[in-house]
Amino acid sequence: MRDDRTIGDDATEEDLGGDEAYCPACGHAFSPMLERCPDDGTRLIVWRASADPLIATILDERYRIVRPLGSGGMGTVYEAVQLSIERTVAIKVVRDELASDRSTVKRFLREARLLVQLNHHNIVAVYDCGQTAEGILFLVMELLRGPTLATLIARAHRLPAVRACEIALQLCDALAAAHDRNIVHRDLKPENVVVGDELVKVLDFGLAKSLARDASAQSGITQAGTVIGTPLYMAPEAISGDRPDPRSDLYALGCLVFEMLAGDPPFLGDKINVILGRHLREPVPALPADVPPALVELVHALLAKQADARPQSAHVVRQRLAAVLAGEAPDDEAPTLIHTPRVARGTEPPPPATPPAIRSTLRHSPPPPAPVQTAAPSHKTEILPNPPRRLLPFVLMVLVLAIAAFVAAVIALGP
Numbered sequence: 293m294r295d296d297r298t299i300g301d302d303a304t305e306e307d308l309g310g311d312e313a314y315c316p317a318c319g320h321a322f323s324p325m326l327e328r329c330p331d332d333g334t335r336l337i338v339w340r341a342s343a344d345p346l347i348a349t350i351l352d353e354r355y356r357i358v359r360p361l362g363s364g365g366m367g368t369v370y371e372a373v374q375l376s377i378e379r380t381v382a383i384k385v386v387r388d389e390l391a392s393d394r395s396t397v398k399r400f401l402r403e404a405r406l407l408v409q410l411n412h413h414n415i416v417a418v419y420d421c422g423q424t425a426e427g428i429l430f431l432v433m434e435l436l437r438g439p440t441l442a443t444l445i446a447r448a449h450r451l452p453a454v455r456a457c458e459i460a461l462q463l464c465d466a467l468a469a470a471h472d473r474n475i476v477h478r479d480l481k482p483e484n485v486v487v488g489d490e491l492v493k494v495l496d497f498g499l500a501k502s503l504a505r506d507a508s509a510q511s512g513i514t515q516a517g518t519v520i521g522t523p524l525y526m527a528p529e530a531i532s533g534d535r536p537d538p539r540s541d542l543y544a545l546g547c548l549v550f551e552m553l554a555g556d557p558p559f560l561g562d563k564i565n566v567i568l569g570r571h572l573r574e575p576v577p578a579l580p581a582d583v584p585p586a587l588v589e590l591v592h593a594l595l596a597k598q599a600d601a602r603p604q605s606a607h608v609v610r611q612r613l614a615a616v617l618a619g620e621a622p623d624d625e626a627p628t629l630i631h632t633p634r635v636a637r638g639t640e641p642p643p644p645a646t647p648p649a650i651r652s653t654l655r656h657s658p659p660p661p662a663p664v665q666t667a668a669p670s671h672k673t674e675i676l677p678n679p680p681r682r683l684l685p686f687v688l689m690v691l692v693l694a695i696a697a698f699v700a701a702v703i704a705l706g707p
Contacts, residue, residue, distance in 0.1 A: 313337065313348075346370065346385065352424045355383055355432065364496070366390065366400065371435060374419075381419060382436070386429040397429060404431050406475055406497050414466035416486075416495040436493055441548070442482035449555040453583055456552035457617050459485075462492035463545055464610035470497075471538040471606055478536055480544035481522045482551065523567045524557045528597050531568045539599040542609060546594025546602075550576070553583050558595060572597070586616045 313322045313336035315329035328335055346357045347370075355372045362369050367386040374381050390396040404421035411417070420432035441459065445451065451459075463485065470477060477484075477497055484496045527543035530536050550558045558577055559570035576595045579588050590612050596602045603609045 351383065351430060352422060380435050382433045384431040384433065391427060391429050400429055403497055409473055410470055412466060412469040413491060414462050414493055415469060416493050436486040438486050438488040440483050441485035441487055444487050445482060445551060445555065451552040453553060453587055454617065456549055457613050459487060459492050459552065460545065460549050461610055461613050463494065464606045464613065466494040467541050467545065468606035468610065476536050476538055477541050479522055480541055480548065481525045482548060523564050526571060528572050529599055531571055537599065538605065539602050542594055542602050542606065545609065546591055549591050550579065553579055584616060590616065
């Protein structure tokens with residue numbers, strides 16, 4: 293009985309993804325993920341349409357490589373299966389020509405160390421790292437499903453302001469988690485952001501740098517004068533060769549928010565030096581007119597040329613984004629992302645609306661007469677106010693004289 297991974301005799305090359313596993317005993321073709329024929333247990337022979345020698349192999353005796361997911365400057369990322377628990381993972385493998393370079397190996401190991409430290413739901417999880425007996429360096433990560441932010445922008449061209457703020461909020465959470473550990477990403481870009489149904493995740497901290505303990509200062513991983521990052525999202529201080537800090541990531545975040553709102557990064561050019569020069573000198577281009585002013589103000593603050601003029605932490609940026617989403621603004625005239633009545637800060641909420649019938653009655657009725665103070669009825673006892681303190685001596689004197697006269701009269705009359 294064949295399982296769900298069995299491929300019939302009529303399977304096409306497209307069904308097999310270009311590869312197939314052939315059973316020499318029964319003659320059937322199967323998925324290259326299988327080692328033995330599920331019918332008779334014969335070891336399968338794998339034909340690879342791909343020139344990649346890692347496809348369908350077992351890496352480090354633990355991970356079966358299924359297919360490539362993408363390539364970058366450091367290596368290739370594959371989909372794989374962790375055999376011990378049948379978990380699908382992503383494995384980054386360093387290119388052979390780089391694996392022998394000492395600085396690349398150190399940078400790769402630093403990436404693994406940093407990612408293990410960054411245990412956060414908005415940052416890709418790292419499960420394992422190591423080196424095979426053949427010298428292959430690899431990093432095992434969670435396999436993320438969903439499009440990258442670059443794909444999302446390419447499909448929609450522009451994202452609604454609310455959606456852009458929601459994505460940026462989670463990016464702030466990821467950056468705050470890294471910055472709180474003195475780690476700067478240094479290569480935040482749409483291709484390094486995966487947008488799921490609910491979660492946004494940042495990946496590829498391969499160029500990240502720990503400010504607390506960075507071995508590159510002694511090992512020369514980053515050569516003096518070398519520009520590290522992606523030009524479209526690079527902060528001016530990074531272009532100038534200054535030491536990057538968390539505000540450099542906030543500049544890149546500003547570029548991402550600008551691109552989500554406008555459809556293109558803020559500074560474009562046909563040559564790298566043109567793009568870098570615009571980051572250094574040109575003002576921020578105008579955003580579309582329908583972007584709320586409070587959000588425009590925040591993007592301009594993030595894209596300030598001087599790091600001191602930007603928000604000083606991802607926590608601050610998150611608070612401002614949340615305020616924009618909540619409809620808060622310095623004045624009541626500013627448009628907001630939500631369309632509900634607002635009151636000025638520090639005031640009480642408006643009272644419930646008066647029904648139309650009551651409003652009509654109140655509108656045409658004369659105002660009620662002012663209350664009139666009336667005299668108390670004569671049959672009630674009138675309570676006089678207490679005499680002033682300055683009359684008290686005279687009252688006492690009168691009482692003393694009255695008592696003395698009474699005593700004198702009694703004596704005069706006799707018994």
